[in-house]
Amino acid sequence: MFRTARTNPGLDADETPRQVVERIAQSRARDRRRFRLEFIATWLILVGGLVLAIASTGRVHPDFMIEWAPFIIGGVSITIFVSVLSIIFATMFAVVGALGRLSTVAPVYATATLYVSLVRGTPLIVQLIFWYLALPQFGIVLPGLVCGIFGLAFNYGAYMTEIFRAGIQAIPRGQIEAAAALGMTDRLTMRRIVLPQATRIVIPAIGNEFIAMIKDSALVSYVGIQETFWRASTTGSRSFRTFETLLIAALIYWVLTIGFSLLQERLERRMRESDVRI
């Protein structure tokens, strides 16, 4: 049987290669466990230290937090409702926008390009308040909820237009040639061959946009939607306890984004493992 060389330091001469491999694996596992432990410890020290430091000032009232937490948490459903509807509409804007950006018809291309440029070149908060407070000057009064969802969707749609455009352009030319060679029209090719494949490519990116959307949905409090952030800032400023309420809101958003990130990771892993390869 093969034995490891005696001259090799650190290796026991009586070990078989299999035993050496095993020992390396054990050592690696030990390193990983140690790293994880240190990671958790660091977080506990940082967060615990922060909590202790804040508590030691004696200016934070836990009773107030416990009293108002249920009201603020009640805004989570509205936050999610707004975010989900907005991402759906944004996706629709994005598909239309991407097709426009890929059009060879100049006016269509120009319109889509104007949309992307204008929306990406102005602050989201300006756009939201424009829909809510500036349009009424022309007699167009939209409910706050409509303004909020539409405004977010319109804004994110512009960013996602470029995501979809890239997704569509990532489809190999051969796919389109094969469809054309089978006698499919451009429209049919787009609908049955290109978009289904492009969608799979952009799903992770849409997930990222959704997580960003959850945070940006706090801005719709400015158009009168009583979601998480609105509840936090209102209750906070009324009783001059903004620190407590904002802390609650921040924690809520944090937990939400972590939750959806994990969900997205699992979805991506499932897509990778499935038969449907890109």
Next chain:
Amino acid sequence: MSFLDHPGGFGPGGIGPIAPIPGFDTPDAVSVRDPYAKPGVLTPPGARPIVKVLGLEKFFGSNHVLRGCTVEVYPGETICLIGKSGSGKSTLLRCTNFLEEPTMGSIEVGGIRVDADPLNPRSRSHREQIRQIRLGAQMVFQEFNLFPHLRVIDNLIEAPIRVKGLSRDEAIATAEKFLDKVGLSDKRDEFPSRLSGGQKQRVAIARALTMEPKVLLFDEPTSALDPTLVGEVLIVMEELAHEGATMIVVTHEMAFAREAADRVYFIDEGRFIEVGPPEQVIDAPQDPLTREFLARTHGTGAHVHASPAP
């Protein structure tokens, strides 16, 4: 494919300006006939060609790729286009179903004729005629180009249902028939990513067959394959040729050309140099260019006494 040829996108943005080129004489596209084409052994006398490529010219920018190519293919014939890479043989094939827009000349498939018209956007009726030509001339690609998001069976029924308007049941029955023909019935519900290269290409052949085309166009169907997988694809193709399918095959497989072709066209720098039955072009080439090409093509028609290139 208009959305790929976008000025702000990618892909070749059409042909460049055509400068008059010295020594480039325009053949009279209408009167030119392929002098080598004749009804094959399987064809009754008086038959009309299924494919007529007349006086085809193609430029990529100022690069003159095809110089007046004329090919006629009769029902039941298999013709092979051979030549170096870059000689224009694939371009000729891709012009036949308008995946490339010819610069001059005309294409006729199954009685539908479309003239080259690279400067003007195609009208709706022209686009429809081109679509009809593509339906009649199904192509098998070097890179297979199966749709990765569809299972094998769905790859095969997509176009028959959506393009030819077959019912789902009819389409599935046809698809299963051709899947059986290429020997892949057991892969019916697999995704293409689970198939070997040879299996993918056989599925691609089955997909072309489900459209029941008048002629099959093969664009180097075995060039992307591992050498051990080439055979299974060639067997299917030879079987098709012997059953009387009409085929135009761009290939480097001289053994296949010798076995299956009625005529072999050797093309160099966009011109047909030597055309004839494989016994002539491959086994006893007359032109020095053909000899040089065959001598360099490994282990095929290379003749020991072929004079080396000067």
